[in-house]
Amino acid sequence: xxxxxHIDLGENPLLLAPMEDVSDPPFRRLCxxxxxxxxxxxxxxxxxxxxxxxxxxxxLDIYEDERPVGIQIFGGEEEAMxxxxxxxxxxxxxxxxxxxxxxxxxxxxxxxxxxxxxxIDKMVRLTDTIVKSTNLPVTVKTRLGWDANSxxxxxxxxxxxxxGIKAISIHxxxxxxxxxxxxxxxxxxxxxxxxxxxxxxxGNGDVTTPEDAKRMINDYGADGVMIGRASIGHPWxxxxxxxxxxxxxxxxxxxxxxxxxxxxxxxxxxIEWKGHNLGLLEMRRHYAPYFKGLEHIKPFRSRxxxxxxxxxxxxxxxxxxxxxxxxxxxxxxxNVKAEYAGIDA
Numbered sequence: 001x002x003x004x005x006h007i008d009l010g011e012n013p014l015l016l017a018p019m020e021d022v023s024d025p026p027f028r029r030l031c032x033x034x035x036x037x038x039x040x041x042x043x044x045x046x047x048x049x050x051x052x053x054x055x056x057x058x059x060l061d062i063y064e065d066e067r068p069v070g071i072q073i074f075g076g077e078e079e080a081m082x083x084x085x086x087x088x089x090x091x092x093x094x095x096x097x098x099x100x101x102x103x104x105x106x107x108x109x110x111x112x113x114x115x116x117x118x119x120i121d122k123m124v125r126l127t128d129t130i131v132k133s134t135n136l137p138v139t140v141k142t143r144l145g146w147d148a149n150s151x152x153x154x155x156x157x158x159x160x161x162x163x164g165i166k167a168i169s170i171h172x173x174x175x176x177x178x179x180x181x182x183x184x185x186x187x188x189x190x191x192x193x194x195x196x197x198x199x200x201x202x203g204n205g206d207v208t209t210p211e212d213a214k215r216m217i218n219d220y221g222a223d224g225v226m227i228g229r230a231s232i233g234h235p236w237x238x239x240x241x242x243x244x245x246x247x248x249x250x251x252x253x254x255x256x257x258x259x260x261x262x263x264x265x266x267x268x269x270x271i272e273w274k275g276h277n278l279g280l281l282e283m284r285r286h287y288a289p290y291f292k293g294l295e296h297i298k299p300f301r302s303r304x305x306x307x308x309x310x311x312x313x314x315x316x317x318x319x320x321x322x323x324x325x326x327x328x329x330x331x332x333x334x335n336v337k338a339e340y341a342g343i344d345a
Contacts, residue, residue: 002200005095009038015037015038015202016231017141017226017227019232025062025273026273028066028069030262031231031235034237034238039066039068040069040097041069041071041072043099043102044056044059044088046073049073050080050087061273070139072098076112078125082132095137096134098140100114100143114146127160131164138164138166139165139169140167143172143174153191157199158194168191170201170204171205172185172206188201188220189219193221201222203217204225210244210245227241263286267283267313277308280307280310284305291320294324300320
């Protein structure tokens with residue numbers, strides 16, 4: 001059983017990774033519905049929070065049916081991170097997560113995200129300040145290190161535990177790898193083998209199938225699995241993994257009707273949360289993943305991304321359902337999970 005402080009996540013929990021421009025409340029609610037045990041917000045700028053910037057404060061929104069939820073913040077300055085931790089506390093999430101993993105240039109250049117991996121002592125000081133600034137359980141999501149020659153994740157996990165973090169999630173790539181190459185899960189085992197470490201260790205990176213999740217848990221000792229890009233357009237991955245872990249069998253892939261229903265539900269939640277125009281604009285990035293691999297979907301998808309009418313979009317989704325009804329072999333290839341650049345998952 002995995003617990004983060006007082007939060008009981010059960011056996012082999014599955015966590016939705018924090019992903020910029022993806023893991024907003026509409027998407028999180030779908031993942032929760034389909035089996036995610038713990039959800040994380042998009043990462044939120046500490047500078048934006050203390051300036052009361054609307055884009056940042058909007059990300060603090062939490063629906064009751066999402067819980068448990070962790071709010072993730074990033075920044076490189078102790079005072080700003082301390083103040084933002086107090087702001088996060090008022091939003092009443094279950095925990096506060098610190099982003100030490102994002103490799104994107106405009107984050108790293110501020111010594112935030114994975115930029116702090118160049119200075120582990122500063123990482124420890126900053127984390128200590130945040131832990132002392134809030135009554136929330138504090139967790140960390142990070143990468144293995146700055147590059148292959150400076151991997152210190154075993155030391156980092158122990159030092160952060162000793163100043164009070166309650167769990168660590170490890171994206172098993174270095175900053176220099178960005179999203180390329182293969183995630184090295186062997187480091188999860190090395191962290192877990194440290195006899196002084198007692199906090200949960202969650203693995204992240206390259207988990208795209210139920211078999212991947214099982215190997216990460218059984219062969220490398222992860223206390224749970226954090227899933228990012230593989231959930232985009234496929235929130236069913238959480239239930240699929242749970243089914244496989246408990247039975248050893250694969251669930252049937254979601255039908256076209258299930259995909260259409262999820263897309264409609266996503267649209268509805270997006271408009272409720274963001275308003276009509278922004279809600280529809282930000283749905284555009286999700287249409288392709290929902291129908292990835294569907295033969296001859298491009299003309300429908302092109303119409304979906306150009307439309308700003310809810311009724312027209314629903315009509316197009318209805319046309320898709322009618323067009324493929326009764327046809328066999330409508331998928332061009334096995335469902336391939338969407339690849340999103342610029343998100344730390």
